[in-house]
Amino acid sequence: RTGSVLELTFGPNSTERAQRERLRDLAVFERVCSDPMRTSRSLAVKKFCRTISSTGIQASDIRPLPVLRETMDYLWHLLNSSEYPFEIVHDFIFDRTRSVRQDLSIQNLVNDQAIGIYEDVIKFHILSHQRLARSCQDSDASSLCYLNTEQMMKCLLSLFDMYHTIHKINSQSNKEAEYYSFFVLLHMGCKIPKMANSLSFWYSQLPASIVRSKEMIFARTILRCYHLGNFKRFFCMIADEATELQLCLVEPFLNEVRARALMYLNHSGYKLQHHPLTHLSDILMIEELELEDLCRICGLEISRSGDTKAFAPKQTTFSLPTPLSKSSGIYISREIKR
Ligand SMILES: *[C@@H]1O[C@H](CO)[C@@H](O)[C@H](O)[C@H]1NC(C)=O
Numbered sequence: 001r002t003g004s005v006l007e008l009t010f011g012p013n014s015t016e017r018a019q020r021e022r023l024r025d026l027a028v029f030e031r032v033c034s035d036p037m038r039t040s041r042s043l044a045v046k047k048f049c050r051t052i053s054s055t056g057i058q059a060s061d062i063r064p065l066p067v068l069r070e071t072m073d074y075l076w077h078l079l080n081s082s083e084y085p086f087e088i089v090h091d092f093i094f095d096r097t098r099s100v101r102q103d104l105s106i107q108n109l110v111n112d113q114a115i116g117i118y119e120d121v122i123k124f125h126i127l128s129h130q131r132l133a134r135s136c137q138d139s140d141a142s143s144l145c146y147l148n149t150e151q152m153m154k155c156l157l158s159l160f161d162m163y164h165t166i167h168k169i170n171s172q173s174n175k176e177a178e179y180y181s182f183f184v185l186l187h188m189g190c191k192i193p194k195m196a197n198s199l200s201f202w203y204s205q206l207p208a209s210i211v212r213s214k215e216m217i218f219a220r221t222i223l224r225c226y227h228l229g230n231f232k233r234f235f236c237m238i239a240d241e242a243t244e245l246q247l248c249l250v251e252p253f254l255n256e257v258r259a260r261a262l263m264y265l266n267h268s269g270y271k272l273q274h275h276p277l278t279h280l281s282d283i284l285m286i287e288e289l290e291l292e293d294l295c296r297i298c299g300l301e302i303s304r305s306g307d308t309k310a311f312a313p314k315q316t317t318f319s320l321p322t323p324l325s326k327s328s329g330i331y332i333s334r335e336i337k338r
Protein backbone atom coordinates (compact mmCIF):
# COMPACT_ATOMS: atom_id res chain seq x y z
CA ARG A 1 0.00 0.00 0.00
CA THR A 2 1.45 3.29 -1.04
CA GLY A 3 0.39 6.87 -1.49
CA SER A 4 0.03 9.78 0.85
CA VAL A 5 -3.32 8.80 2.35
CA LEU A 6 -2.11 5.32 3.05
CA GLU A 7 0.95 6.60 4.88
CA LEU A 8 -1.51 7.48 7.59
CA THR A 9 -1.92 3.75 8.16
CA PHE A 10 -5.08 2.15 9.50
CA GLY A 11 -5.09 4.28 12.52
CA PRO A 12 -3.45 3.14 15.70
CA ASN A 13 -1.08 5.77 17.00
CA SER A 14 2.28 4.71 18.32
CA THR A 15 0.96 4.60 21.91
CA GLU A 16 -1.73 2.11 21.01
CA ARG A 17 0.73 0.06 19.01
CA ALA A 18 3.32 -0.02 21.79
CA GLN A 19 0.73 -0.86 24.41
CA ARG A 20 -0.79 -3.65 22.37
CA GLU A 21 2.66 -5.07 21.62
CA ARG A 22 3.42 -5.09 25.31
CA LEU A 23 0.12 -6.73 26.19
CA ARG A 24 0.43 -9.21 23.31
CA ASP A 25 -2.87 -7.82 22.12
CA LEU A 26 -2.21 -8.28 18.42
CA ALA A 27 -4.54 -10.09 16.07
CA VAL A 28 -2.91 -12.62 13.76
CA PHE A 29 -3.31 -10.19 10.86
CA GLU A 30 -1.34 -7.51 12.67
CA ARG A 31 1.77 -9.47 13.59
CA VAL A 32 5.13 -9.02 11.94
CA CYS A 33 6.53 -12.47 11.15
CA SER A 34 3.83 -14.06 13.33
CA ASP A 35 5.43 -12.49 16.39
CA PRO A 36 2.64 -11.88 18.92
CA MET A 37 4.61 -8.93 20.33
CA ARG A 38 5.50 -7.13 17.13
CA THR A 39 3.38 -5.10 14.77
CA SER A 40 3.98 -2.28 12.32
CA ARG A 41 2.36 0.90 11.11
CA SER A 42 1.05 -0.81 8.02
CA LEU A 43 -0.34 -3.94 9.72
CA ALA A 44 -1.98 -2.64 12.86
CA VAL A 45 -5.58 -1.49 12.61
CA LYS A 46 -7.03 0.81 15.25
CA LYS A 47 -9.00 -1.13 17.81
CA PHE A 48 -12.51 -0.36 18.96
CA CYS A 49 -12.40 1.58 22.20
CA ARG A 50 -15.15 0.80 24.66
CA THR A 51 -14.52 3.65 27.04
CA ILE A 52 -14.01 6.67 24.92
CA SER A 53 -14.53 10.06 26.52
CA SER A 54 -14.98 13.03 24.26
CA THR A 55 -12.50 15.04 26.32
CA GLY A 56 -9.72 12.50 26.07
CA ILE A 57 -9.70 12.28 22.28
CA GLN A 58 -6.83 13.76 20.34
CA ALA A 59 -7.91 15.06 16.95
CA SER A 60 -4.88 13.35 15.46
CA ASP A 61 -6.17 9.94 16.61
CA ILE A 62 -9.37 10.23 14.60
CA ARG A 63 -9.06 8.90 11.12
CA PRO A 64 -10.32 11.08 8.26
CA LEU A 65 -12.79 9.70 5.74
CA PRO A 66 -10.29 8.58 3.07
CA VAL A 67 -8.38 6.57 5.66
CA LEU A 68 -11.59 5.01 6.97
CA ARG A 69 -12.53 4.04 3.40
CA GLU A 70 -9.10 2.56 2.87
CA THR A 71 -9.31 0.70 6.17
CA MET A 72 -12.70 -0.69 5.24
CA ASP A 73 -11.37 -1.93 1.90
CA TYR A 74 -8.44 -3.57 3.65
CA LEU A 75 -10.72 -5.31 6.16
CA TRP A 76 -13.07 -6.33 3.38
CA HIS A 77 -10.30 -8.09 1.50
CA LEU A 78 -9.41 -10.09 4.64
CA LEU A 79 -12.90 -11.57 4.69
CA ASN A 80 -11.88 -14.05 2.03
CA SER A 81 -8.74 -15.10 3.79
CA SER A 82 -8.91 -18.86 4.09
CA GLU A 83 -5.68 -19.03 6.05
CA TYR A 84 -7.54 -18.78 9.37
CA PRO A 85 -10.82 -20.18 10.66
CA PHE A 86 -13.74 -17.91 9.88
CA GLU A 87 -14.34 -17.17 13.56
CA ILE A 88 -10.87 -15.58 13.81
CA VAL A 89 -11.39 -13.52 10.68
CA HIS A 90 -14.84 -12.48 11.84
CA ASP A 91 -13.64 -11.48 15.27
CA PHE A 92 -11.02 -9.17 13.80
CA ILE A 93 -13.22 -7.49 11.20
CA PHE A 94 -16.08 -7.26 13.71
CA ASP A 95 -13.96 -5.23 16.14
CA ARG A 96 -12.12 -3.08 13.60
CA THR A 97 -15.29 -2.12 11.70
CA ARG A 98 -16.77 -1.03 15.02
CA SER A 99 -13.80 1.22 15.43
CA VAL A 100 -14.30 2.57 11.90
CA ARG A 101 -17.92 3.38 12.79
CA GLN A 102 -16.78 4.97 16.02
CA ASP A 103 -14.46 7.33 14.14
CA LEU A 104 -17.26 8.18 11.71
CA SER A 105 -19.71 9.00 14.46
CA ILE A 106 -17.24 11.04 16.53
CA GLN A 107 -16.79 13.26 13.48
CA ASN A 108 -20.51 13.20 12.84
CA LEU A 109 -19.82 12.37 9.23
CA VAL A 110 -22.96 11.86 7.16
CA ASN A 111 -22.46 11.87 3.42
CA ASP A 112 -22.29 9.47 0.48
CA GLN A 113 -18.89 8.09 1.46
CA ALA A 114 -19.84 7.53 5.08
CA ILE A 115 -23.01 5.80 3.92
CA GLY A 116 -20.96 3.65 1.56
CA ILE A 117 -18.80 2.53 4.46
CA TYR A 118 -21.82 1.69 6.60
CA GLU A 119 -23.37 -0.27 3.74
CA ASP A 120 -20.15 -2.28 3.47
CA VAL A 121 -20.02 -2.93 7.21
CA ILE A 122 -23.58 -4.26 7.04
CA LYS A 123 -22.69 -6.40 4.06
CA PHE A 124 -19.91 -7.90 6.17
CA HIS A 125 -22.41 -8.68 8.95
CA ILE A 126 -24.85 -10.25 6.49
CA LEU A 127 -22.23 -12.49 4.90
CA SER A 128 -21.10 -13.43 8.40
CA HIS A 129 -24.69 -14.15 9.40
CA GLN A 130 -24.79 -16.84 6.74
CA ARG A 131 -21.35 -18.26 7.46
CA LEU A 132 -21.88 -18.34 11.22
CA ALA A 133 -25.34 -19.87 10.96
CA ARG A 134 -23.84 -22.72 8.96
CA SER A 135 -21.58 -23.57 11.88
CA CYS A 136 -24.04 -22.69 14.61
CA GLN A 137 -24.28 -26.17 16.09
CA ASP A 138 -21.82 -25.30 18.80
CA SER A 139 -22.73 -22.68 21.35
CA ASP A 140 -19.67 -20.55 20.65
CA ALA A 141 -20.84 -19.90 17.14
CA SER A 142 -24.38 -19.22 18.25
CA SER A 143 -23.29 -16.50 20.64
CA LEU A 144 -21.23 -15.06 17.78
CA CYS A 145 -24.38 -15.24 15.63
CA TYR A 146 -26.21 -13.29 18.26
CA LEU A 147 -23.53 -10.59 18.63
CA ASN A 148 -23.28 -10.33 14.88
CA THR A 149 -27.03 -9.84 14.49
CA GLU A 150 -27.03 -7.28 17.28
CA GLN A 151 -24.35 -5.16 15.60
CA MET A 152 -26.01 -5.59 12.22
CA MET A 153 -29.23 -4.20 13.67
CA LYS A 154 -27.40 -1.26 15.24
CA CYS A 155 -25.64 -0.47 11.98
CA LEU A 156 -28.89 -0.64 10.04
CA LEU A 157 -30.61 1.77 12.39
CA SER A 158 -27.70 4.22 12.16
CA LEU A 159 -27.69 3.84 8.40
CA PHE A 160 -31.41 4.65 8.23
CA ASP A 161 -30.76 7.82 10.24
CA MET A 162 -28.08 8.74 7.73
CA TYR A 163 -30.43 8.07 4.82
CA HIS A 164 -32.94 10.30 6.51
CA THR A 165 -30.36 13.07 6.86
CA ILE A 166 -29.26 13.02 3.24
CA HIS A 167 -32.88 12.99 2.04
CA LYS A 168 -33.12 16.50 3.44
CA ILE A 169 -30.57 17.62 0.89
CA ASN A 170 -32.34 15.60 -1.83
CA SER A 171 -29.66 13.01 -2.01
CA GLN A 172 -30.04 9.26 -1.70
CA SER A 173 -28.21 5.98 -1.98
CA ASN A 174 -29.13 3.63 -4.78
CA LYS A 175 -29.03 0.76 -2.29
CA GLU A 176 -31.65 2.14 0.09
CA ALA A 177 -34.54 -0.11 -0.84
CA GLU A 178 -32.43 -3.24 -0.44
CA TYR A 179 -31.00 -2.12 2.91
CA TYR A 180 -34.43 -1.28 4.26
CA SER A 181 -35.57 -4.75 3.19
CA PHE A 182 -32.84 -6.33 5.35
CA PHE A 183 -34.44 -4.84 8.42
CA VAL A 184 -37.74 -6.53 7.53
CA LEU A 185 -36.08 -9.88 6.83
CA LEU A 186 -34.31 -9.74 10.19
CA HIS A 187 -37.71 -10.04 11.81
CA MET A 188 -38.00 -13.59 10.56
CA GLY A 189 -37.77 -16.12 13.36
CA CYS A 190 -38.79 -13.39 15.80
CA LYS A 191 -35.34 -13.08 17.31
CA ILE A 192 -36.43 -9.59 18.23
CA PRO A 193 -39.98 -10.10 19.51
CA LYS A 194 -40.77 -6.59 20.63
CA MET A 195 -39.96 -5.15 17.27
CA ALA A 196 -42.31 -7.35 15.28
CA ASN A 197 -45.37 -5.39 16.30
CA SER A 198 -43.86 -2.08 15.48
CA LEU A 199 -43.12 -2.93 11.84
CA SER A 200 -46.36 -1.50 10.51
CA PHE A 201 -45.63 1.78 12.25
CA TRP A 202 -42.14 1.66 10.85
CA TYR A 203 -43.45 1.24 7.28
CA SER A 204 -45.66 4.27 7.72
CA GLN A 205 -42.57 6.41 8.44
CA LEU A 206 -40.77 5.41 5.26
CA PRO A 207 -40.78 7.29 1.96
CA ALA A 208 -43.48 5.88 -0.35
CA SER A 209 -40.89 5.06 -3.01
CA ILE A 210 -39.17 2.72 -0.54
CA VAL A 211 -42.38 1.05 0.59
CA ARG A 212 -43.35 0.43 -3.04
CA SER A 213 -39.90 -0.83 -4.09
CA LYS A 214 -39.65 -4.42 -5.28
CA GLU A 215 -37.07 -5.17 -2.57
CA MET A 216 -39.48 -4.12 0.19
CA ILE A 217 -42.47 -5.86 -1.35
CA PHE A 218 -40.34 -8.98 -1.58
CA ALA A 219 -39.28 -8.79 2.08
CA ARG A 220 -42.79 -8.13 3.36
CA THR A 221 -44.26 -10.94 1.30
CA ILE A 222 -41.58 -13.35 2.45
CA LEU A 223 -42.19 -12.43 6.08
CA ARG A 224 -45.94 -12.90 5.65
CA CYS A 225 -45.52 -16.27 3.91
CA TYR A 226 -43.16 -17.32 6.68
CA HIS A 227 -45.71 -16.53 9.37
CA LEU A 228 -48.64 -18.02 7.47
CA GLY A 229 -46.74 -21.13 6.46
CA ASN A 230 -47.30 -20.49 2.75
CA PHE A 231 -44.20 -22.43 1.82
CA LYS A 232 -44.85 -22.71 -1.91
CA ARG A 233 -45.00 -18.97 -2.43
CA PHE A 234 -42.13 -18.52 0.04
CA PHE A 235 -39.73 -20.64 -1.98
CA CYS A 236 -40.94 -19.43 -5.39
CA MET A 237 -40.37 -15.82 -4.45
CA ILE A 238 -36.95 -16.51 -3.01
CA ALA A 239 -35.91 -18.33 -6.14
CA ASP A 240 -37.21 -15.59 -8.43
CA GLU A 241 -36.41 -12.41 -6.59
CA ALA A 242 -33.96 -12.64 -3.70
CA THR A 243 -30.75 -10.68 -4.08
CA GLU A 244 -27.55 -12.40 -2.93
CA LEU A 245 -27.59 -10.57 0.38
CA GLN A 246 -31.30 -11.16 0.99
CA LEU A 247 -30.62 -14.84 0.40
CA CYS A 248 -27.85 -14.79 3.03
CA LEU A 249 -30.27 -13.41 5.59
CA VAL A 250 -33.02 -15.87 4.77
CA GLU A 251 -30.84 -18.97 4.43
CA PRO A 252 -30.73 -19.88 8.14
CA PHE A 253 -34.52 -20.17 8.10
CA LEU A 254 -34.96 -22.29 5.01
CA ASN A 255 -34.70 -25.64 6.76
CA GLU A 256 -37.16 -24.57 9.36
CA VAL A 257 -39.69 -23.65 6.66
CA ARG A 258 -39.02 -26.95 4.90
CA ALA A 259 -39.56 -28.90 8.11
CA ARG A 260 -42.80 -27.03 8.72
CA ALA A 261 -43.89 -27.83 5.17
CA LEU A 262 -43.26 -31.51 5.88
CA MET A 263 -45.25 -31.20 9.08
CA TYR A 264 -48.13 -29.68 7.18
CA LEU A 265 -48.03 -32.46 4.57
CA ASN A 266 -47.77 -35.10 7.28
CA HIS A 267 -50.73 -33.67 9.05
CA SER A 268 -53.03 -32.90 6.14
CA GLY A 269 -52.19 -35.68 3.69
CA TYR A 270 -53.75 -39.13 3.33
CA LYS A 271 -51.80 -42.10 4.43
CA LEU A 272 -51.81 -43.57 0.93
CA GLN A 273 -51.07 -40.35 -0.87
CA HIS A 274 -47.33 -40.58 -1.27
CA HIS A 275 -45.26 -37.53 -2.10
CA PRO A 276 -42.38 -38.43 -4.41
CA LEU A 277 -39.18 -36.82 -3.17
CA THR A 278 -38.27 -35.56 -6.64
CA HIS A 279 -41.42 -33.47 -6.66
CA LEU A 280 -41.03 -32.31 -3.05
CA SER A 281 -37.42 -31.36 -3.61
CA ASP A 282 -38.53 -29.09 -6.46
CA ILE A 283 -41.09 -27.31 -4.30
CA LEU A 284 -38.79 -27.00 -1.31
CA MET A 285 -35.79 -26.10 -3.46
CA ILE A 286 -33.42 -28.60 -2.03
CA GLU A 287 -31.42 -31.47 -3.45
CA GLU A 288 -33.18 -34.80 -3.12
CA LEU A 289 -30.42 -36.35 -1.03
CA GLU A 290 -30.48 -33.42 1.33
CA LEU A 291 -34.25 -33.64 1.56
CA GLU A 292 -33.84 -37.26 2.55
CA ASP A 293 -31.49 -36.13 5.31
CA LEU A 294 -33.99 -33.59 6.50
CA CYS A 295 -36.76 -36.21 6.57
CA ARG A 296 -34.52 -38.46 8.62
CA ILE A 297 -33.80 -35.64 11.08
CA CYS A 298 -37.57 -35.17 11.42
CA GLY A 299 -38.04 -38.87 12.14
CA LEU A 300 -39.79 -39.60 8.86
CA GLU A 301 -39.50 -42.84 7.01
CA ILE A 302 -38.96 -42.77 3.30
CA SER A 303 -40.71 -45.46 1.28
CA ARG A 304 -39.13 -46.84 -1.84
CA SER A 305 -40.61 -48.50 -4.85
CA GLY A 306 -38.08 -49.19 -7.56
CA ASP A 307 -36.14 -45.98 -8.11
CA THR A 308 -38.81 -43.76 -6.62
CA LYS A 309 -38.47 -42.53 -3.10
CA ALA A 310 -41.48 -41.02 -1.44
CA PHE A 311 -42.74 -39.64 1.80
CA ALA A 312 -46.05 -40.96 3.12
CA PRO A 313 -48.09 -38.71 5.44
CA LYS A 314 -49.51 -39.60 8.86
CA GLN A 315 -46.30 -40.82 10.40
CA THR A 316 -46.53 -40.68 14.17
CA THR A 317 -42.73 -40.70 14.49
CA PHE A 318 -42.56 -37.25 12.91
CA SER A 319 -41.35 -34.49 15.16
CA LEU A 320 -40.16 -31.00 14.42
CA PRO A 321 -36.55 -30.82 15.53
CA THR A 322 -36.05 -27.95 17.98
CA PRO A 323 -33.81 -26.23 17.46
CA LEU A 324 -33.54 -27.51 13.96
CA SER A 325 -30.12 -29.01 13.54
CA LYS A 326 -28.12 -26.76 11.32
CA SER A 327 -25.26 -29.16 11.21
CA SER A 328 -26.58 -31.20 8.32
CA GLY A 329 -25.54 -28.53 5.86
CA ILE A 330 -28.76 -28.40 3.92
CA TYR A 331 -29.00 -25.09 2.21
CA ILE A 332 -30.52 -23.58 -0.82
CA SER A 333 -28.11 -23.14 -3.61
CA ARG A 334 -28.98 -20.92 -6.50
CA GLU A 335 -27.49 -23.40 -8.90
CA ILE A 336 -29.45 -26.32 -7.61
CA LYS A 337 -33.13 -25.70 -7.77
CA ARG A 338 -34.34 -22.67 -9.61
C1 LIG B 1 -14.38 -13.26 -2.10
O1 LIG B 1 -14.79 -14.50 -2.64
C2 LIG B 1 -16.00 -14.44 -3.32
C3 LIG B 1 -16.42 -15.84 -3.72
O2 LIG B 1 -15.34 -16.71 -3.77
C4 LIG B 1 -15.87 -13.50 -4.51
O3 LIG B 1 -17.09 -13.42 -5.21
C5 LIG B 1 -15.47 -12.12 -4.01
O4 LIG B 1 -15.26 -11.25 -5.09
C6 LIG B 1 -14.21 -12.19 -3.18
N1 LIG B 1 -13.97 -10.92 -2.57
C7 LIG B 1 -12.79 -10.37 -2.46
C8 LIG B 1 -12.71 -9.06 -1.77
O5 LIG B 1 -11.78 -10.91 -2.91
Ligand SMILES: *[C@@H]1O[C@H](CO)[C@@H](O)[C@H](O)[C@H]1NC(C)=O
Pocket residue numbers: 263266267313314315316318319320
Ligand atom coordinates in the same frame (compact mmCIF):
# COMPACT_ATOMS: atom_id res chain seq x y z
C1 LIG C 1 -47.99 -36.57 11.80
O1 LIG C 1 -49.17 -37.29 11.58
C2 LIG C 1 -49.51 -38.20 12.61
C3 LIG C 1 -50.75 -38.96 12.18
O2 LIG C 1 -51.80 -38.08 11.87
C4 LIG C 1 -49.77 -37.45 13.90
O3 LIG C 1 -50.05 -38.38 14.94
C5 LIG C 1 -48.53 -36.65 14.24
O4 LIG C 1 -48.79 -35.86 15.39
C6 LIG C 1 -48.16 -35.78 13.09
N1 LIG C 1 -46.92 -35.10 13.45
C7 LIG C 1 -46.86 -33.77 13.59
C8 LIG C 1 -45.57 -33.23 14.12
O5 LIG C 1 -47.78 -33.02 13.30
